[in-house]
Amino acid sequence: MKIDVLLGLQWGDEGKGKVVDVLTPQYDIIARFQGGPNAGHTIEFDNKKFVLHTIPSGIFNEGTINVIGNGVIIDPFILKKEITTLEDSNINIRKKLLVSRKAHLILPTHRLLDSVYETAKGKDKIGSTLKGIGPCYTDKISRNGIRVGNIESDKFIEIYNKSRERHLKIIEQYNPDYKEIKIDGKDFLEYEKSWHEALKVLNSLKKVDSEYYLNQQMEAGKKILAEGAQGTLLDIDFGSYPFVTSSNTTTAGVCIGLGIAPKNIGNVYGIFKAYCTRVGSGPFPTELFDEDGDNLRKVGNEFGSTTGRPRRCGWLDIPALKYAIMLNGVTELMMMKSDVMNQFKKIKVANSYMYKGEETSELPFDDGNNVTTPVYETIPGWGSDLTIASNYYDLPCDLKNYVKYIEDKVGVPIKLVSYGPDRSETIIR
Numbered sequence: 001m002k003i004d005v006l007l008g009l010q011w012g013d014e015g016k017g018k019v020v021d022v023l024t025p026q027y028d029i030i031a032r033f034q035g036g037p038n039a040g041h042t043i044e045f046d047n048k049k050f051v052l053h054t055i056p057s058g059i060f061n062e063g064t065i066n067v068i069g070n071g072v073i074i075d076p077f078i079l080k081k082e083i084t085t086l087e088d089s090n091i092n093i094r095k096k097l098l099v100s101r102k103a104h105l106i107l108p109t110h111r112l113l114d115s116v117y118e119t120a121k122g123k124d125k126i127g128s129t130l131k132g133i134g135p136c137y138t139d140k141i142s143r144n145g146i147r148v149g150n151i152e153s154d155k156f157i158e159i160y161n162k163s164r165e166r167h168l169k170i171i172e173q174y175n176p177d178y179k180e181i182k183i184d185g186k187d188f189l190e191y192e193k194s195w196h197e198a199l200k201v202l203n204s205l206k207k208v209d210s211e212y213y214l215n216q217q218m219e220a221g222k223k224i225l226a227e228g229a230q231g232t233l234l235d236i237d238f239g240s241y242p243f244v245t246s247s248n249t250t251t252a253g254v255c256i257g258l259g260i261a262p263k264n265i266g267n268v269y270g271i272f273k274a275y276c277t278r279v280g281s282g283p284f285p286t287e288l289f290d291e292d293g294d295n296l297r298k299v300g301n302e303f304g305s306t307t308g309r310p311r312r313c314g315w316l317d318i319p320a321l322k323y324a325i326m327l328n329g330v331t332e333l334m335m336m337k338s339d340v341m342n343q344f345k346k347i348k349v350a351n352s353y354m355y356k357g358e359e360t361s362e363l364p365f366d367d368g369n370n371v372t373t374p375v376y377e378t379i380p381g382w383g384s385d386l387t388i389a390s391n392y393y394d395l396p397c398d399l400k401n402y403v404k405y406i407e408d409k410v411g412v413p414i415k416l417v418s419y420g421p422d423r424s425e426t427i428i429r
């Protein structure tokens with residue numbers, strides 16, 4: 001049995017959490033493979049709403065095991081808050097959450113480093129979530145990181161202090177008053193104390209060598225779904241660098257972030273919104289600065305699940321979608337937030353770009369100086385409500401035409417259409 005993958009094809013926030021939750025009853029194991037608490041995955045059911053940052057979105061199903069893989073980076077303080085919220089809602093995570101010993105820890109000083117680096121970038125800032133993602137992955141790659149498996153070591157405090165001192169030397173150069181930088185509303189030392197307390201909660205969870213666990217479960221015939229965070233256009237290699245995150249958000253990241261051989265990758269479910277959004281800085285060719293953009297933001301409630309920041313909104317970008325499908329080997333598409341487009345009698349779709357005076361359907365290398373202008377086609381919108389839709393055939397003709405239009409352009413079938421945030425507002429074709 002191969003491992004299926006579900007990941008975002010745009011700039012994140014496509015609705016991955018919702019769909020993982022919808023698909024979870026079909027799986028024995030859900031495993032996050034990269035990213036950290038920069039992610040915010042929203043799940044809504046029974047008039048309840050949860051936002052998960054580190055814990056996989058399969059946690060609400062009784063029989064499913066959830067694995068935080070080696071490619072994920074964990075902030076114990078944020079994880080503890082997540083666990084408390086779930087336990088307060090009577091969701092017992094202890095029996096069904098496993099953490100890789102090889103996952104790296106986000107230290108309080110990673111948060112400070114993120115903050116001083118971002119401030120120093122001035123107008124060129126990435127728009128990071130400031131969760132310490134870049135500095136933590138930097139330490140991992142430069143072989144200075146601390147992993148979950150190290151918590152059990154007698155030498156943990158020694159290892160921790162060594163990193164702390166090394167980081168503080170850098171931080172002081174950027175900002176001698178670093179102690180005044182607030183982390184989640186707390187002073188550094190206060191936050192650090194809470195972080196160490198939260199480490200005990202992380203240490204109390206069941207730890208595994210997740211690469212062995214997942215491969216053994218796969219061989220035993222268990223069904224596993226890998227859950228991505230962020231989106232393809234935020235990938236460290238293929239996204240709009242440097243306005244990206246610090247991990248591989250693409251299917252290749254599953255091999256690295258869970259220890260799965262490429263030959264064992266099965267279906268790849270690619271999720272996209274019926275339009276585009278982006279939070280943070282960086283190029284966004286189809287971004288709208290007009291009333292249509294404001295309406296998408298308002299109707300789509302496009303405000304960040306992690307930071308609350310307003311998301312930039314724009315029309316669907318087919319060249320970018322095709323690029324993401326190519327990089328990930330997407331086998332099935334899932335279109336989210338169709339209901340947000342109900343308002344439009346006409347919809348624009350970008351099919352190519354003008355770049356340096358020439359038309360292209362490829363994303364050009366971006367050096368930050370050249371503007372890509374989308375070439376749009378205008379197609380009919382459906383301009384009507386979808387709340388009564390119970391199966392695909394009930395959907396308005398122009399919505400089905402939009403689905404068909406996209407399928408024809410990208411050559412991959414759209415197997416799921418989502419028309420509301422709730423678990424139930426989903427049509428599987």
Ligand code: GDP
Binds near residue numbers: 008042336340
């Ligand atoms: P993720 O990071 O990919 O899991 O996505 P987020 O949770 O950050 O953002 C998606 C937002 O859209 C959340 O608030 C979801 O509740 C909401 N959402 C998901 N699917 C739909 C949909 O089909 N329609 C509407 N209106 N909202 C949706």
Ligand code: IMO
Binds near residue numbers: 130134245
């Ligand atoms: P989910 O999993 C949307 C964006 C940030 C910033 C850039 C770098 O919920 O889809 P980082 O904190 O990684 O240093 O930020 O990436 N970003 C996201 N945008 N959804 C996410 O995750 C994101 N995670 C990071 O806004 O532009």
Ligand code: MG
Binds near residue numbers: 039042
């Ligand atoms: Mg999100």
